[in-house]
Amino acid sequence: MIWLAWRQFRTQALVAALIVAAAAVYLLITGTQLRHAYTADLVSCQSPNAQYSCFGLMNQLQSDYSGPQYLAEFLVMAAPALIGIFWGAPMIAGELERGTHYMAWNQSVTRTRWLAVKLTGTALAALITAGLLSLLLTWWASPLDTVAGNRWGTRVFNARDITPLGYALFAFALGVTLGLLIRRTVPAMAATLAIFLAVQVLVTVVVRPNLLPATTASVPVNRTSMSQAVRFDRADADTGPVRIDLPTPSGSWALSQSYALTSDGRPVQTARVLNCWRLLLSQAGEGKQGSPDFGPLGACLAPLDLHVDLTYQPVGRYWPMQWIETGLYAVLAALLAAACFRRMRRLRG
Structure with missing residues (x-):
């Protein structure tokens, strides 16, 4: 069963491996150059005879690497959606459309075990893919994030550290579930993209600011x-x-x-x-x-x-909120997987 699952998934796995390898080569080369430029600018602006301020040099550094940064962030943020569309949605919907599920489910392997093997193997590949891309970008962009001093922006928070792993799990489970319910690959792919983006926006705008109680302060003028x-x-x-x-x-x-x-x-x-x-x-x-x-x-x-009332999340809440949001998406993925098993047991033909 594992061998069969690999045979069916090997094309997608090869494409993902090539994309990750290309991204790794590009980010490692440009990341090394970025670190050299960052160190040189820092030494230059802090020297006693500095001609340019650190603020101006660091702004120029951010400007010089803004294009590669946007491209890398887009890749990491798009990866979970692509996993849900091209890995999750066709996994069961494709079998149902082609009729190959009849052969798979009438062998010695039960349909529950069949689903468990396919879900586990592909989910693991999704985690590895999203994790490697996030690790590469987090390392590459660390000098720019240090200059910016803000890790809370949507592009930064959604494309760094561990949250992409939760997004990838959820997108994959969502695609599988919709493929099982809709039973048609293309409509399931479209629905996966639409729902995943809607959930991302909802969590980013509504849920994330309220994951932990905010800190308030009254600042005198x-x-x-x-x-x-x-x-x-x-x-x-x-x-x-x-x-x-x-x-x-x-x-x-x-x-x-x-x-x-x-x-x-x-x-x-x-x-x-x-x-x-x-x-x-x-x-x-x-x-x-x-x-x-x-x-x-x-x-x-x-x-x-006079005074001004401020509401904010302290810097120390960054990692707790990363873990909580990743856990939230993982729980949603687990619930969707459970729904798939329940639906699979009741599915006829």
């Missing part, structure tokens, strides 16, 4: 906090709210941020901050180049006793 602000937006109307974008702790995942609030928790009106804003403009000059320093504005606003 003063010279110290405003010197770190990245944006200050006042409304056109005098009664409109004021938005101040303050950074969350380094490496954390910012979920939400309130308007500038008064001591009683109400959004401060634009009219109350206009004098401080005009004072800042008169001191710095409206035509000043570069990013503004909002520190003096914060000192002027301090007597108003």
Whole structure:
């Protein structure tokens, strides 16, 4: 039975091996070059006679490798969907369409054992494929991720470390289940892609931010906090709210941020901050180049006793959330596999 399963799967396995091998060669070569460039830029910008800032050099490094990074991330993120479409959906649907299930299920091997061998072998191949691609990309992109300082972005979180393994398991089990239910390969492939993408979006947008309780903090508006602000937006109307974008702790995942609030928790009106804003403009000059320093504005606003409420996931939650999300997809895959066995026992012809 194992030999037969391998014979039926060997073409897909060979294609996957070639893709992984090509990706490995490309990522190992360019990854080595990226590391040399990163180290050289770091040494150059930290030297006493540095002509360029580290910020500018690292931004240029990210720009130089953005194309290969997007390509590699797309490959890793697409791999689970392709596994579900081309490995999962045709596995049983193809047998039912061709009628070869009659021969397979009337031998000495029971249909339950037949399904168990095919599911186990192909699921293991899916895990190995997704794991190798994720490992290669995680190693390759580590200098760029260090520069960016953010591992919570959708492309980064979904294409690094262990989550691609959970996605691959789920996509494969989903394809097998839909192939068994629909009994036609092409419709099952289309349904697999549509449902997998829908689940990915739902988990990324709705489930992931709530996997663990978020941390909240109330940051007072003063010279110290405003010197770190990245944006200050006042409304056109005098009664409109004021938005101040303050950074969350380094490496954390910012979920939400309130308007500038008064001591009683109400959004401060634009009219109350206009004098401080005009004072800042008169001191710095409206035509000043570069990013503004909002520190003096914060000192002027301090007597108003304003604050901003931040909601975020601390940097230490990254790995727990990776494990929880991977486990969630693995549980969904196990439930789909159980449904396949249940359906298989009741299936006629």
